Amino acid sequence: MSYSKELLSILVTYILTQNFILSKFLGICPFLGVSKKLNTAVGMSAAVIFVMLIATAVTYPIYNLLVATGLQYLETIVFILVIAALVQLVEITLKKYIPSLYNALGIYLPLITTNCAVLGVVLLNIDTNGYSGTFANFGRAMMCSLGAGLGFMLAMVMFAGVRSRLESCDVPKFLKGLPITLVAASLTSLSFLGFAGIVENMFS
Amino acid sequence: MAEKKTLRQEFTKGLIKENPVLRLVLGTCPTLAVTTSVVSAVGMGASATAVLVCSNIVISLLRKVIPSKVRIPAYIVVIASFVTIVQMIVKAFLPSLNDQLGVYLPLIVVNCIILGRAEAFAGKNKVAASAVDGLGMGIGFTAALFCMGLIRETLGSGTFLSGIASINSGSGFAIPFLSQNPMLIFVLAPGGFFVFGLLMACANKLAEGKGLPKAELHGCENCPMANHCSIKDKENCESNEEEAAK
Amino acid sequence: MKKAILIPTISLFLICLVAAALLGAANAVTEEKIEQNAIATEEASRKIVMKDAVSFGEKEEDTYTFDGTTAPYSCISALDSDGNVIGYVFITESAGYGGKISTMTGIDTQGKVTGVEFLEISETVGLGMNATKQTFKDQFVGLIKGITVNKNTPGENEIKALTGATITSKATTKGVNTALAIFEEKYGKGDAVNG
Numbered sequence: 006m007s008y009s010k011e012l013l014s015i016l017v018t019y020i021l022t023q024n025f026i027l028s029k030f031l032g033i034c035p036f037l038g039v040s041k042k043l044n045t046a047v048g049m050s051a052a053v054i055f056v057m058l059i060a061t062a063v064t065y066p067i068y069n070l071l072v073a074t075g076l077q078y079l080e081t082i083v084f085i086l087v088i089a090a091l092v093q094l095v096e097i098t099l100k101k102y103i104p105s106l107y108n109a110l111g112i113y114l115p116l117i118t119t120n121c122a123v124l125g126v127v128l129l130n131i132d133t134n135g136y137s138g139t140f141a142n143f144g145r146a147m148m149c150s151l152g153a154g155l156g157f158m159l160a161m162v163m164f165a166g167v168r169s170r171l172e173s174c175d176v177p178k179f180l181k182g183l184p185i186t187l188v189a190a191s192l193t194s195l196s197f198l199g200f201a202g203i204v205e206n207m208f209s
Numbered sequence: 210m211a212e213k214k215t216l217r218q219e220f221t222k223g224l225i226k227e228n229p230v231l232r233l234v235l236g237t238c239p240t241l242a243v244t245t246s247v248v249s250a251v252g253m254g255a256s257a258t259a260v261l262v263c264s265n266i267v268i269s270l271l272r273k274v275i276p277s278k279v280r281i282p283a284y285i286v287v288i289a290s291f292v293t294i295v296q297m298i299v300k301a302f303l304p305s306l307n308d309q310l311g312v313y314l315p316l317i318v319v320n321c322i323i324l325g326r327a328e329a330f331a332g333k334n335k336v337a338a339s340a341v342d343g344l345g346m347g348i349g350f351t352a353a354l355f356c357m358g359l360i361r362e363t364l365g366s367g368t369f370l371s372g373i374a375s376i377n378s379g380s381g382f383a384i385p386f387l388s389q390n391p392m393l394i395f396v397l398a399p400g401g402f403f404v405f406g407l408l409m410a411c412a413n414k415l416a417e418g419k420g421l422p423k424a425e426l427h428g429c430e431n432c433p434m435a436n437h438c439s440i441k442d443k444e445n446c447e448s449n450e451e452e453a454a455k
Numbered sequence: 456m457k458k459a460i461l462i463p464t465i466s467l468f469l470i471c472l473v474a475a476a477l478l479g480a481a482n483a484v485t486e487e488k489i490e491q492n493a494i495a496t497e498e499a500s501r502k503i504v505m506k507d508a509v510s511f512g513e514k515e516e517d518t519y520t521f522d523g524t525t526a527p528y529s530c531i532s533a534l535d536s537d538g539n540v541i542g543y544v545f546i547t548e549s550a551g552y553g554g555k556i557s558t559m560t561g562i563d564t565q566g567k568v569t570g571v572e573f574l575e576i577s578e579t580v581g582l583g584m585n586a587t588k589q590t591f592k593d594q595f596v597g598l599i600k601g602i603t604v605n606k607n608t609p610g611e612n613e614i615k616a617l618t619g620a621t622i623t624s625k626a627t628t629k630g631v632n633t634a635l636a637i638f639e640e641k642y643g644k645g646d647a648v649n650g
Contacts, residue, residue, distance in 0.1 A: 007523075008523055011523065018622075022622075023552065027398060028398045029242070029398075030237075030238050030241040030242035030398065030401065031238060031242075031316075032238070033237040033238045033241060034237060034238070034321060037234070037237065078293060078297065078478060078482045079293070079475065079478060081289050081292055081293050081296070081315045081318055082286065082290060082293060082474065082475075082478070085285055085289050085318050085319070086282070086285065086286065086289075086471075089281075089282060089285060118281075118285075119319045119321060119324060120319065121238050121316050121319040121320075124315075124316060124318065124319050125312060125316055128312050128315055128316070129312055129554060132312065132554040132555050133550040133551075133554055133555050141523065141524075141525070142524075142525065179410050179413045179414045179417065180406075180410050181423075182413075182423055182424075183234065183406075183409055183424055184406045184407065184409045184410035184413065185406070186406070187402050187403070187405050187406030187409065188402070188403060188406040188407075190402040190406075191399040191400070191401075191402035191403035191406065192399070194398045194399040194402055195394075195399040197398075198397065198398070198399065201619065201621075245580040245581070246580065271470075274466065275466060275470070276462055276463040276466055278463045279463040279464075279466065279467045282467055283466070283467055283470050286467075286470050286471055286474050287470070287474065289474075290474040290477060290478055293478055293481070294477070294478065294481045297481050297482060297484075297485040297489070298481075300485065300492075301485040301488035301489045301492065302488070304489075304492045304496075308575070308576070308577060309577075311554060311577035312554060312577070365581060366580075366581065391581075393581050393582075396580050396581040397579070397581060
């Protein structure tokens with residue numbers, strides 16, 4: 006498989022079959038909390054994509070530095086601090102230089118520090134692509150992050166649609182609210198299971 | 210936390226009345242991700258409880274020393290350190306549990322229960338109360354995970370306690386009929402959402418009988434990052450309440 | 456104004472310092488045990504993938520690029536009771552569905568696989584994790600380089616993919632193929648059975 010084809014296959018796999026929300030259960034809190042309205046769902050996921058890409062680009066060389074100094078055991082603490090600092094930095098920069106973008110994404114940024122999808126993608130990237138730190142692997146890691154972010158957005162946007170339909174449905178009293186939302190999420194996730202075969206046949 | 214509560218009350222509130230998973234809807238990611246078997250569910254619960262108790266104690270001890278400006282980063286450092294220590298211990302003494310939990314073990318760092326308790330309780334209360342609060346919340350979390358794991362493992366794999374090496378060389382007790390015809394969907398992702406939804410419906414039904422409100426994402430007050438969040442900017446908060454439900 | 460910045464910075468720095476020191480201490484205590492665990496699993500697995508071996512030689516570690524992916528590997532020679540080399544045991548890594556898969560492959564001097572074991576695997580329970588079942592691992596025994604995955608009826612030098620877990624099956628196969636490729640490059644005796 007050529008490198009560019011592999012990158013494409015990583016992207017599609019992470020969007021559809023390894024969807025962060027619907028098959029890896031990362032980032033469930035914003036998925037349940039922010040998906041009520043379409044525009045907030047899009048804003049939140051755009052901010053997540055942005056932070057995921059930057060976080061991967063920054064933590065990847067840092068990890069290689071940690072390996073070189075034999076301090077791998079500090080990875081969790083270093084990564085979470087790097088992400089927290091990055092989020093702050095991005096927020097301040099956007100506020101000062103691109104206020105229009107800040108108004109669209111900025112309000113979601115503080116929520117992202119503790120979003121497990123961001124730390125999750127960074128840790129998974131280190132696990133699957135971290136070794137040897139070659140440039141090709143760095144490309145794979147970035148592609149994973151982009152795919153994970155886009156998959157996050159896809160799930161959020163789709164689910165915003167599902168939820169707006171749920172609002173007008175007559176559900177049993179004790180299922181109202183979160184329980185029926187979770188059951189709907191279960192069905193959405195079931196539909197994503199079906200993508201597995203498509204992606205495999207597309208790239209084999 | 211205006212009125213004084215006894216230590217006993219601090220402990221028991223986390224078990225049922227303020228159960229972090231089923232009542233406060235916190236820590237949903239691990240609740241869904243690692244409950245494919247009872248052993249990994251309880252393992253995750255125990256690890257998170259250990260981190261929660263330790264970080265609550267330390268944060269409560271340091272509550273007068275940490276400047277409030279850098280409160281959140283300081284909490285994150287404390288929590289991340291304990292998570293790493295727990296991770297090392299699990300790797301060293303329970304390597305099979307480490308394999309089962311995988312990436313979700315370091316992800317305890319961003320479990321909102323822990324940062325949430327640090328911000329809402331340990332940063333404001335005395336050491337003993339914080340420790341007991343952490344223990345209660347941790348046990349409540351573990352109990353909810355155990356229920357999820359029990360249902361999903363029984364129906365999805367037809368086994369009980371698989372993953373303990375001394376029982377049937379790691380494959381657990383086989384449950385008649387179900388072990389030959391497991392409903393695989395229950396250990397897959399959709400089953401996780403489904404079981405969680407139904408458990409929450411049961412919890413709501415029970416809560417209703419006691420006159421307690423239904424479990425909902427509470428918006429700003431539930432979110433550990435609430436004080437740092439610009440959504441909270443006054444009038445915005447109500448209309449955008451659900452945004453902050455992190 | 457200066458003081459308002461200085462005090463939080465210093466206290467945060469101190470907390471980080473203490474945390475790092477504590478972690479260093481915890482690492483020093485557990486590191487040895489973690490290493491021992493890894494060595495124990497490795498030794499036990501080595502005996503499974505290369506049943507005829509009586510002892511093993513020196514372990515060599517390096518990196519190898521296979522199919523565009525560079526990953527570390529290790530290699531150790533398997534010896535019989537007279538000290539003759541009867542094969543090699545490789546540990547290779549590949550990216551699975553849930554993370555890294557670390558595969559141990561035993562290869563005899565003819566370039567045939569003698570056994571496959573997993574050292575690290577974290578795939579989906581019920582699907583990808585079925586790779587650890589003996590029936591899946593046994594499919595590799597006797598195969599030669601260039602193994603492919605088939606979803607229905609596996610032909611010559613093919614393995615049958617796990618239901619619903621083709622990614623895991625392919626990742627495992629890639630690990631084994633990497634080992635076979637390294638074997639051929641290093642010891643170059645695989646030509647006899649080529650094809």
